[in-house]
Amino acid sequence: MSEIAIETHCLTKIFKSKIRNLEPKNSILKRKERLTVTAVDHLNLKIKKGELFGLLGPNGAGKTTLVKILCTLLPPDEGEAYVNGFDVVRQQMDVRRSLGTLFSVGERGVFWRLNGYRNLEFFSAIYNVPRRKRHERIMEVLDLLGLKDKAFENYQKYSGGMKRKLALARALLPDPPILLLDEPTVGLDVISSRSLREFIKNLSEEASKTVLYTTHYIEEASQICNRIGILNKGKLVACDTPNAIKSIVKKGEVVEIRVTSITDAQVEAVKAMEGVIDITSQVEDSVLGQRRLRLHLKNIDSLSQVLHFFLKEKIKLIDLRHEEPTLEDAFIELTGRGLEE
Amino acid sequence: MFQEIEKIYYFIKRDVISFSTYKTNIALMVLSALFGALSYAYLGSNADMQRVLQLYNISFTSYLLIGMAFSTYIGQALTLVQKTINPWHLEEVLVSPTGLGTFIIGSSAWGFIWSTIVVVVYLAVGSLAFGVVLSINVAGTVLVLGLGIGALIGFSMIGAGILILIKEGDPITWLIGILTSVFGNVLFPPQVMPYQLQIISYVIPQYYFFTAIRLMMVGWSIQMILPEILALSLMCVIILPLGYFIYSWCLKTARRNGTLSWF
Numbered sequence: 123m124s125e126i127a128i129e130t131h132c133l134t135k136i137f138k139s140k141i142r143n144l145e146p147k148n149s150i151l152k153r154k155e156r157l158t159v160t161a162v163d164h165l166n167l168k169i170k171k172g173e174l175f176g177l178l179g180p181n182g183a184g185k186t187t188l189v190k191i192l193c194t195l196l197p198p199d200e201g202e203a204y205v206n207g208f209d210v211v212r213q214q215m216d217v218r219r220s221l222g223t224l225f226s227v228g229e230r231g232v233f234w235r236l237n238g239y240r241n242l243e244f245f246s247a248i249y250n251v252p253r254r255k256r257h258e259r260i261m262e263v264l265d266l267l268g269l270k271d272k273a274f275e276n277y278q279k280y281s282g283g284m285k286r287k288l289a290l291a292r293a294l295l296p297d298p299p300i301l302l303l304d305e306p307t308v309g310l311d312v313i314s315s316r317s318l319r320e321f322i323k324n325l326s327e328e329a330s331k332t333v334l335y336t337t338h339y340i341e342e343a344s345q346i347c348n349r350i351g352i353l354n355k356g357k358l359v360a361c362d363t364p365n366a367i368k369s370i371v372k373k374g375e376v377v378e379i380r381v382t383s384i385t386d387a388q389v390e391a392v393k394a395m396e397g398v399i400d401i402t403s404q405v406e407d408s409v410l411g412q413r414r415l416r417l418h419l420k421n422i423d424s425l426s427q428v429l430h431f432f433l434k435e436k437i438k439l440i441d442l443r444h445e446e447p448t449l450e451d452a453f454i455e456l457t458g459r460g461l462e463e
Numbered sequence: 464m465f466q467e468i469e470k471i472y473y474f475i476k477r478d479v480i481s482f483s484t485y486k487t488n489i490a491l492m493v494l495s496a497l498f499g500a501l502s503y504a505y506l507g508s509n510a511d512m513q514r515v516l517q518l519y520n521i522s523f524t525s526y527l528l529i530g531m532a533f534s535t536y537i538g539q540a541l542t543l544v545q546k547t548i549n550p551w552h553l554e555e556v557l558v559s560p561t562g563l564g565t566f567i568i569g570s571s572a573w574g575f576i577w578s579t580i581v582v583v584v585y586l587a588v589g590s591l592a593f594g595v596v597l598s599i600n601v602a603g604t605v606l607v608l609g610l611g612i613g614a615l616i617g618f619s620m621i622g623a624g625i626l627i628l629i630k631e632g633d634p635i636t637w638l639i640g641i642l643t644s645v646f647g648n649v650l651f652p653p654q655v656m657p658y659q660l661q662i663i664s665y666v667i668p669q670y671y672f673f674t675a676i677r678l679m680m681v682g683w684s685i686q687m688i689l690p691e692i693l694a695l696s697l698m699c700v701i702i703l704p705l706g707y708f709i710y711s712w713c714l715k716t717a718r719r720n721g722t723l724s725w726f
Contacts, residue, residue, distance in 0.1 A: 137721055161721075187721065193558045196721050218560040231555030235481040247473035248561045250466060292555075 124207055127300050127332035128169040128192065132201035135162040135187050135356075161187040163356035164201065169334060169349075171299070174326035176347030177336040178453065184356040185336040186226060189304045192334070193223045206300055219250070222293030226305040226336075231289065232277060238264065238288050239273040242295060249296040263291045267321065283314030290318070294325075300332045301325070307342060319346050340449045344368075350449070354457040367452045374399055375422050376451055379415045380406065380441040381432065388435055389415070395431070397424025400454050412440070418451055467565045474569025475576065482573070497584060521681055525595045529677045530649040532585035535578040536608065537643055537669060540615035541636050543571040544623035544710060586680075598682030607679055607688075610695035611672035615639070617702030624706075624713030639667075648673040668698045 137159045161184045169175045179185050190196040192205055194214040203210045206220035225231065232241055242260045251259055264270045267287040272280065280288065286306065293301060303322065307315040323346040325331045337343050343350050344364040351361040360367050386403075392415070393401045399418040406412045419425060422444075432439060482489070521529075544567060556566055589595035622635035646653060646660070647669030653661045664670040675691035685692065 135721075139720075190721065195554055195558060195718065197719055215560050218558055221558070223558050225554065233477060233481060235484045236477060240477070240480055244473050244477045245555075245559070247470050248556065248559045250560055253469070 125171055126168050126204075126207075127171045127173070128167065128175075128203075128205055128334060130165050130167045130188075130201065130203045133162055133165040133167075133188075133191065133198050133203050134160065134200035135184075135191060135196060136160050136199050160356050162191065162198070165353075165356070165358055167351060167358060167361070169332060171332050172326065172330045173349060174323065174333045174335060174347050176343035176350040177334060177353055178338065178340060178343050178350055178449075179336075179353035180338055180457075183353040185338075185353055186304055187356075188353070189223070189225075189302050189334070189336060192217075193221055193302055194218060219296070220298055221300050221302060222296065222298040223302045224289050224293045224304060224306055226308055231292070232285070234277050237274050237276055238269055238280070238291075241277065241288065242291060245292045246295050251296055259295060259297070263294050266294070267291050268317075281314075283310050283318070286310060286314070286318065290321075298331075301334070303333060303335050305337055306335070307337070307339065315342070322346065340453060344449045352453060352456055359456045360452070364449055368449055370452045370455055375419045375425075376445040376448075377417045377419060377422075377425060378441075378443045378445045379417065379428075379439065381413055381415060382438045382440065383411045384413055384415075384435075384437050388431075388437065389413075392417070392428055392431060395424070395427055397421070397427055400451075402450075402454070416445070416451075418454070467562070470561060470565050471569040471572055475572045478573035482577075493584075497588065521677060522595070524589065524593050525597075525681070526652075526677065527650065528585050528589040528593075528595060529680050530673055532582040533608075533673065533676050534643070534647075534649050535581045536575070536612060537615060537647075537672070538640075539571065539574040539578045540612040541619050541622070541639055541643075543567070543574065543616055544619040545626060545633065545636065546570050546574065597680055600679045600682055600684065603679040603683070603685045603688070604676065606685065606692070607672060607675040607695070610692065610699055611668060611676070613699040614668035614672075614695060614702050617699070617704075617706035620703075620706030620710035624710040627710075627713045627717045639669075642667050643669045646670065668695055668702070671695050671698075 139157050139159075163184070165184075165188065177185050177188070187196065191198050191203055192210060194210050194217050197211060205217045208216040208220065210217050233244070236244070239260060242263065243256065246256045246260060261270060261273070264273050267290060269284060269287055269291065272284060277285070277288070286309075290303070290306060293303070301322075306322065307318055310318065319342055322333060322335065326333050326348075335343070335347060347364065349362060350364055350367055352359050352367070360370065389401060389403045392398060397420045399420060401418070402416045404414045404416075406414050417425075417428065419428075429439075431437075586595075586597060590597060618635055618639050622633040622639075625635060626633040642663070643649060646656075646664040646667060648664060649669070653664035653670060656664075671691040671694045675688045675695070678688050678691075
């Protein structure tokens with residue numbers, strides 16, 4: 123029996139659309155131009171059974187497209203994909219029986235006029251949960267997610283966190299071996315997000331579920347995932363354990379500096395220095411003009427160049443720390459851009 | 464098979480629960496059905512169209528009431544497939560191990576149950592308040608309903624397919640709706656119109672549906688409406704597969720382009 127839960131070979135998805143060309147010189151016949159976007163580009167991926175695999179990437183990297191191909195909503199243009207050993211094109215019903223899917227806009231698939239219990243009752247029927255076990259399974263899943271007391275409350279009265287949990291409960295109902303969770307914590311507050319992450323981690327560790335977890339929150343992926351894949355413009359640019367990916371930036375040094383009175387132009391000037399690989403800037407106090415700079419340097423000697431610049435520009439230094447590289451540093455190193463770009 | 468029937472039951476249950484939460488809307492719909500029945504029956508009892516209706520051998524009151532009652536079925540059949548492409552739920556259901564057929568039937572079953580309730584209200588008002596005499600040929604009614612709904616579902620699939628691709632405004636359903644109200648033999652017989660316009664009635668399934676269903680309501684036998692049955696059957700055979708082909712092609716295209724829920 124295969125140990126692989128999800129597998130793709132050269133998987134490719136290309137979207138074609140027509141866009142209006144606003145150039146006034148063009149004739150009417152040329153006003154619409156074809157635009158081709160390769161959302162998933164010859165992707166080769168293997169996820170083992172029982173693994174919690176994080177798929178990281180900025181908006182538009184191809185994460186949701188990949189999830190939609192795996193759950194049979196989108197046909198690929200090239201290549202193959204297998205879920206639980208079933209082909210996503212030729213064995214769609216077997217693939218669907220193997221999966222629980224949570225889309226990034228999970229609330230859309232819930233019936234707002236029904237309470238939590240009735241929603242799950244409907245979905246348990248269309249997911250073939252045996253009739254005799256249905257009530258027991260619904261209550262079990264609601265209990266697991268801490269929604270048992272709210273089972274018969276109107277869905278409209280649920281908080282954002284409760285709505286996401288109900289959407290996850292729907293994915294868990296048929297007790298599938300594989301879960302596709304597309305940005306499950308998006309839009310949640312810190313506490314709800316943490317509790318949902320812990321629940322998902324337990325699902326993988328205790329219930330041996332295979333989880334494909336897409337996110338653009340680097341820290342949550344590094345906290346819970348066994349392995350991480352970094353997707354950029356449809357290509358898998360790295361795939362390893364969080365620590366192994368962080369080691370990609372080991373060849374340089376990471377320094378975190380807190381300063382006051384620095385302008386955007388000065389940050390750009392630092393970025394242009396020869397010894398600086400990259401810099402990220404975060405405003406800490408806009409009134410005091412306080413910022414936290416994270417510098418990825420070629421070597422520690424390059425720091426003197428930066429400090430000399432601060433002295434010359436009368437930029438006040440508050441704090442300086444030598445840091446271990448994070449997953450975000452690795453991401454920037456690999457893709458040349460931050461996750462929010 | 465039992466599992467699929469059970470799924471349809473849960474689709475109906477879901478829609479009944481949702482429907483029952485709109486209490487004011489229910490009251491208004493029941494009132495509309497009653498008011499509609501009363502006003503059309505009154506209109507029918509006072510209109511001078513008996514001469515034309517000798518063709519059908521029924522009173523204008525019966526003509527109008529039966530037409531209005533069964534037009535709700537036509538409305539349901541015409542919008543049946545469109546209801547399944549609700550972007551809020553389409554993807555969630557399409558990733559489940561439930562076939563497209565069960566999904567379409569389940570999503571529209573409650574609409575047909577509601578239409579049946581409306582028909583009962585119309586016919587009851589007609590019988591009790593206006594003395595409309597009915598002698599229903601049940602088997603014939605079911606046959607005509609099946610054929611009429613079948614032909615219109617074909618149009619519904621064509622309209623839904625176009626809607627899946629263009630996302631707003633479904634010209635097919637709009638056009639069929641217009642044709643139903645003017646040429647469909649719902650509110651007046653097409654024989655009152657100039658012959659050139661009557662031709663339009665003879666090429667659309669609604670005309671044969673309403674002609675046949677009225678005759679089934681007053682006790683004619685199936686053999687007596689054989690021309691209408693043949694016309695409806697022929698239209699079913701042409702429109703239904705054509706509609707299924709167009710709908711499947713449009714659904715496949717939207718899936719390939721990733722635009723299924725772009726509404």
